Amino acid sequence: MFRFTITLLLLTLTSLSGCSNFGVQPWERDVLAQKKMQLDPYPVDTYLDEHIYTSREASSGGRGIGGGGCGCN
Amino acid sequence: MQLKKPKSIRSALAVATCSMLSGVSHHALAESTPWEIDTALLYYGESDADNSRVTVVEPVIRARKEIADDEFLTFRFVFDSLTGASANGAIPQSTPQTFTSPSGDATYTTSANQTPLDPTFHDSRGAINAEWELPLSRLTKGIFSANFSKEFDYTSMGLAATLSRDFNNRNTTLSGGLSYNADTVSPVGGAPAGLTPMPTTTAIKKTTIGSDQDKNEADLLLGVTQVINRHTLMQLNFTYGMDDGYLTDPYKILSVVDNTGTLVGTDPYLFEKRPDSRARQAIYWKTVHQFSEDVLNVSYRYYWDDWGIASHTLDLKYRAELGRGHYLEPHLRYYSQSKVDFYYYALPDGTSPDYASADYRLADLDATTIGLKYGITRDENSELAIRAERYTQSSGGDAPFPDVNANIIQLNYSLNF
Amino acid sequence: MKQIVLYPRVLGAILVFVTTVVTAFAAPAPDFELPTKTGSVSLQSLRGQVVYVDFWASWCKPCRKSFPWMNALQVKYGDKGLQIVAVNVDSDLEQVKRFLEKYPADFVVAYDAEGKVASLYQVKGMPSSYLIDKQGNIHAQHIGFREEDKASVESQIKQLLQN
Numbered sequence: 286m287f288r289f290t291i292t293l294l295l296l297t298l299t300s301l302s303g304c305s306n307f308g309v310q311p312w313e314r315d316v317l318a319q320k321k322m323q324l325d326p327y328p329v330d331t332y333l334d335e336h337i338y339t340s341r342e343a344s345s346g347g348r349g350i351g352g353g354g355c356g357c358n
Numbered sequence: 359m360q361l362k363k364p365k366s367i368r369s370a371l372a373v374a375t376c377s378m379l380s381g382v383s384h385h386a387l388a389e390s391t392p393w394e395i396d397t398a399l400l401y402y403g404e405s406d407a408d409n410s411r412v413t414v415v416e417p418v419i420r421a422r423k424e425i426a427d428d429e430f431l432t433f434r435f436v437f438d439s440l441t442g443a444s445a446n447g448a449i450p451q452s453t454p455q456t457f458t459s460p461s462g463d464a465t466y467t468t469s470a471n472q473t474p475l476d477p478t479f480h481d482s483r484g485a486i487n488a489e490w491e492l493p494l495s496r497l498t499k500g501i502f503s504a505n506f507s508k509e510f511d512y513t514s515m516g517l518a519a520t521l522s523r524d525f526n527n528r529n530t531t532l533s534g535g536l537s538y539n540a541d542t543v544s545p546v547g548g549a550p551a552g553l554t555p556m557p558t559t560t561a562i563k564k565t566t567i568g569s570d571q572d573k574n575e576a577d578l579l580l581g582v583t584q585v586i587n588r589h590t591l592m593q594l595n596f597t598y599g600m601d602d603g604y605l606t607d608p609y610k611i612l613s614v615v616d617n618t619g620t621l622v623g624t625d626p627y628l629f630e631k632r633p634d635s636r637a638r639q640a641i642y643w644k645t646v647h648q649f650s651e652d653v654l655n656v657s658y659r660y661y662w663d664d665w666g667i668a669s670h671t672l673d674l675k676y677r678a679e680l681g682r683g684h685y686l687e688p689h690l691r692y693y694s695q696s697k698v699d700f701y702y703y704a705l706p707d708g709t710s711p712d713y714a715s716a717d718y719r720l721a722d723l724d725a726t727t728i729g730l731k732y733g734i735t736r737d738e739n740s741e742l743a744i745r746a747e748r749y750t751q752s753s754g755g756d757a758p759f760p761d762v763n764a765n766i767i768q769l770n771y772s773l774n775f
Numbered sequence: 776m777k778q779i780v781l782y783p784r785v786l787g788a789i790l791v792f793v794t795t796v797v798t799a800f801a802a803p804a805p806d807f808e809l810p811t812k813t814g815s816v817s818l819q820s821l822r823g824q825v826v827y828v829d830f831w832a833s834w835c836k837p838c839r840k841s842f843p844w845m846n847a848l849q850v851k852y853g854d855k856g857l858q859i860v861a862v863n864v865d866s867d868l869e870q871v872k873r874f875l876e877k878y879p880a881d882f883v884v885a886y887d888a889e890g891k892v893a894s895l896y897q898v899k900g901m902p903s904s905y906l907i908d909k910q911g912n913i914h915a916q917h918i919g920f921r922e923e924d925k926a927s928v929e930s931q932i933k934q935l936l937q938n
Contacts, residue, residue, distance in 0.1 A: 308529025308585045311900050312864035312893040316588050318834035320738070321653045321677055322646055324583065324593055329398045329418050330745075332434070333768060336416075337402060341751065341764075343695055343720050344661040344669040347642030349595035352522070352531030352583020357835050357901050358428050358496070358919035427921040496900075496919065527899060 311356055318355030391424040392739075392774045404442070404764040408472045411762065412442040412479065428499075432489040436507075439482050443475035445759075447610040447630060447716035449704045450474070451621055458556060460546040460609055462563045473760050476609060483509035497524045505539075514541040520579070528585075533595075535579040543571045545608035552631025553714060556611045564629070573603030589648040594641075601636040612716040613704040622707045630715040632700070638663035651679040661695075667720070669695035683735040689747065691727035694754055703757040718762075722755025729766070739774040804828070804907045807892045809862065809885035816860055816885050818911070825852075825935045826907040827859045830893050833874035834865070835901045837920040842878040844925060848932065849882040855936050856909070862887045864901075904928075908935045 309317070320326050331348070339345045402414040416438035424430050448455060456467045459478045468474040485507035494500050501520045507513070520535030543549065548566030550556070557564055581595035611627045644657035655675040662668045670693070677687040698720040700713035729747030736742075747766040753759050804826075808817040818826065829845065831838040842861075849859045859882035865871045866888050875884070887893055896905060900918040906928070908914045915931055917924065 307587065308526055309588050310890060310894065311527055311898055311903075312830065312832065312890045313588050314585075314901065315832065315834045315866060315870075316648050317585060317591060318832075319648075322591065322648060324591065324644065324646065327396075327770070329396045329420055329434075329770065330768070332436075333398065333400050333416065333418065336438075337749070337764075337766070338693075341719060341749075342669070342693060342723065342725060343665075343667045343698065344640070344659070344671065344693075346577065346579075346597040346599055346638065347595060347640040347659040347661070347671075349533055349535070349579055349581035349583075349593060349597075349642070352524075352533070352581075352593060353585065353591040353646070355834055355836065355901065356524070356528035358493075358837050358921065427923060 314355050317353055318357075322353065324349075324353055394422040394772070394774050396420040396422075396770070396772045398768055398770045401767045402764055403766075404762060406473060406760040406762050408469075408760070409475055410442060411475060412440060412444050414438055414440050427493070429492040430490070432487075432491070434485075434487040434489075436485040436487075437483070438485075441480045443477040444479050444609075445718060446474050446476040448474040448613045448627060449615070449619065449716070449759075451613075455621075456558050457611075457627065458558060458560060458564070462547050462557065463560055465558070465560060481509050481511070483507060483512075485514075494521070497528070498522070501535075511544050511546055512541065513544075514539060516540070516575075518577075530585075531583040533579065533581040533583070535577075535581075537575075537577045537579075539575045541573045541575070541603075543573065543604055543608065544569055545571070549604065549606075549608050550629040552606055553628050553710075555625030556627040556629055558627070571604030571608075573601065573605060575599060575601045591646045593644045595643075597640045597642070599636075599638045601638070603634060605634060605636060606630060606632040607715070607717055610715065610717050612702055612714055614707050615704040616707055619704060628705065628714070630717065631713050632715055633665065633713055636663055636665055638667075653677040665720075666697060666699035666701075667695055669693065683737075685733050685735070687731040687733070687745075689727065689729040689731065689745075691725075693723075693725040693727075695723045697722045697755065697757075701757075703759065718751075718753070718757070718759045721757045721759065722753060723751060724754040725749065725751045733770075741770070741772040743770040744768070745770075802913055803911055804905060804913045805892075805895045807887075807895065809887055809892060811883055811885050816883050818860075818907070821858050821860075822911050823909055824856045824858045825909060825932060827857065827932065828896070828905040828907060829859065829861045830864060830887075830896070830898050830901065830903045831861050832864050832901055833867075833870040838874075838902050839878055840922070841902060841920040842880060846879075846881045848929065852932060852936060857932060857936060859883065860885055862892055864888065864890050864893050906931060906935065909938060 316322060325331055398418045400416040404411040416436065418434065418436045420432065420434040422430055422432040446457065450471050450473055452470055454467050454470050455474055456465050457474065458465050466477055485505065487503060487505040489501060489503040491499065491501045499522050503518045505516045516537060516539035518535060518537035520533055522531050522533035524531050547564065548569050549571045551565040551567045554565040577597060577599040579595060579597045581593060583591065583593045585591055607630060610630045612630055614622055614626050614628060616622045638661065640659055640661040642657065642659040647654045657673045659671040672692045674690045675687055677685050679685050698715065700711060700715055701720050702714050702716055704716060705714055727747055727749045729745055731743055731745035733741060733743035745768045749764040749766060750761060752761040804818060806818045808815055829841065845859050845861065848857065861880060861882060862885045863871055864887050902920050904917045905913050906915045914935060917928065
């Protein structure tokens, strides 16, 4: 299982290296800068949902941090 | 005329940047930056066909402020109050059943042909979380956090650190994070020894293995976020976690039954026992896409662990802008999990497994959430929203435990001042 | 050929500007002509003045802090030969209007909605600023706006105004 996980992770990361073909110029981030386009625009909602689901189901984790946005500074 | 950067400039820049990093000092912001305050109140009310179950009321307040260039402090305070009853793991019988409360000083009796619920559940919990976000270089950011929560029978403390770095003109972000939580469970009446009988009268006390039980959780997160185009953003995360220590629910039991499902023996209820370690993984993929003004948010998570759980979670949100800052956001969530290896609906008489649990939350389970959120963004400094959801859980396999439904209502108010 | 001339100049610049993230090289600033509220502005016509070109947008949060500071600079050094040209890259002019109502500009604001000039200047992040000397060369460029960099940028402007 562990070997499968590592293989899957490496495959995903190598395929994502082609991601340098995607993207926008720094001055084209108007849409991405909006609050509703963030990965976690309502952290309080996310916290409450996670609290409900991790206490009512057997799974946990997954969500992450960072990226997107206006790319400023 | 195109600007060209000779190679020597690039290496000189690296030198300059490194010396800048070592000499950087924090300058407090000359003009005051606003406080971003988010408040919410959650109501969660659960029930099955026969009885109402757990009710939770949970206020949350979150405050965030920029204290220096791109450096933020965030605090979150949560208080939740839980009342009501929760399934204790025993299965319905054709006659009423009597159980002892966790303290062993009282008993409660449940009705015939109904899933037994333990009505002694009432607990209050307070939790605090502090987070410090700061730039470590122009393209690197660090987020460090600490959390603490306390309830009657449970204390939890944790630390987390995440680093993220941008590439490709900030179109790609790689993140890596670690977190560690140390918890202490102090069950009412002491922690029962796993797979020992639950007394049915107050005359006998349960066999305990001690009062305070420790458990700890370590998590590793690796993630990549990628801007796809002007309207689309994607994230892919992998998390790996390890739990160690007392992972059993001290208040849950199993019914010991014969092949007709009838209780058998003088000690027909046994306290559950779960393994003392758990290794879990999750892969999570999320896409955010804007159509004119509306936003679609789709995510999928695949989770699996060494207890036997494999689950799929699909979450869809569509934010429809109604104009003048009003929006409506329907929400759909599908969840499906396969049971843990040691799940029993009821324990057949004569079996002596190493581990056993009848907690339906570890069984083959399907759950659906359907909800709607209505919000008003007056300007970017204040927002009011209300959301109502219906959460339904049902057996995804052979175990005939009842459907559990919950109503969720949440009020939000955010203000920047 | 250019590299040999640049090398000692770059080392000298690094010594002076070691506390800021700045690339220093003497390359002529690409000329541009962009519409403004009242007409147009061309970089060529500003030769002989010290020009501070700032690429900004209504959605760029640090720009809310940079505008009051640029106003102060324009007032303080305007009659000594400084001209600030803030190049806006928004595609929605409604947002620009709203931003300028909250954070008014006492300097020239030019409109580059298609990002042609931003592309010409190879803007790497928002906001980006280019300090151009009296001879029309880029003296320094800066990605982002930070409180801690304000003092050093101002002293660079003062130095260029004296040349």
